[in-house]
Amino acid sequence: MSTGPTGGSEPVDGRPGRAGPGRPRDPEVDRKVLEAALEVYADLGWAGFNFEAVARRAGVGRPALYRRWLSGRALLVDAIERSGTVLAMADTGTARDQLVDLARQLLAEYLGVRGTAGMRMLVDARTHPEVFADLVARRNEARVMAARAIVRRGVSRGELAPGTSATLVLDAVCGAMLNHALATPEHLRKVVAARGDRYAAELVDLVLTGTPGITATVTAEPS
Numbered sequence: 001m002s003t004g005p006t007g008g009s010e011p012v013d014g015r016p017g018r019a020g021p022g023r024p025r026d027p028e029v030d031r032k033v034l035e036a037a038l039e040v041y042a043d044l045g046w047a048g049f050n051f052e053a054v055a056r057r058a059g060v061g062r063p064a065l066y067r068r069w070l071s072g073r074a075l076l077v078d079a080i081e082r083s084g085t086v087l088a089m090a091d092t093g094t095a096r097d098q099l100v101d102l103a104r105q106l107l108a109e110y111l112g113v114r115g116t117a118g119m120r121m122l123v124d125a126r127t128h129p130e131v132f133a134d135l136v137a138r139r140n141e142a143r144v145m146a147a148r149a150i151v152r153r154g155v156s157r158g159e160l161a162p163g164t165s166a167t168l169v170l171d172a173v174c175g176a177m178l179n180h181a182l183a184t185p186e187h188l189r190k191v192v193a194a195r196g197d198r199y200a201a202e203l204v205d206l207v208l209t210g211t212p213g214i215t216a217t218v219t220a221e222p223s
Helices: 027-044 051-058 062-066 072-081 095-110 113-127 129-156 166-183 186-194 196-209
Strands: none
Touching: 027 051, 027 062, 027 072, 027 113, 051 062, 051 072, 072 129, 095 113, 095 129, 095 166, 095 186, 095 196, 113 129, 129 166, 166 196, 186 196
16 A cells, blocks of 8 residues: 555555545535545645645535545545536538537636646646546547547548648647647637637637638737
């Protein structure tokens, strides 16, 4: 057994675990703790993540966390996997429409706490692979496979040119959304989020056709 940042026990194989059965769980406490866990991790990363910080952010006692999760890793994995980070990319509409929807979802995520937590994971996975490697791999594989399928379907239906590279299209779309979020100052995040649908559509059109339309870049606060 190894000791995690909570001081609790972590299984040797690194898999998350939950505490044993006890008193009936309060769904409202669960919700507050999971939200707080994601926020603490987004703010402080793995180095600053522990039961005390999460309990303080959630406004609950530490015993409530120890009754529910066996370790800090178990709590964080639960928070991430239940935070809605799986993108919805159903096969509806054209490839262009699906790419716009993908871009819109990514921007909304990157501008929020889920996106910050996701970026933290990518960094922490390099220094703490025993904690994050499996989680990052599962999360990324599902996203990449679903996103690449959009481009492949578009090619097979004749909506995209034969030989269109899924890698290049997705690098351009996903990378642009991440850059847009990172370049947005805190005081403009709500403005950018509100204009996300238009920006997503114009970006995808630029990538697919070379025609950007009216730029949606925010340069000043609205009057």
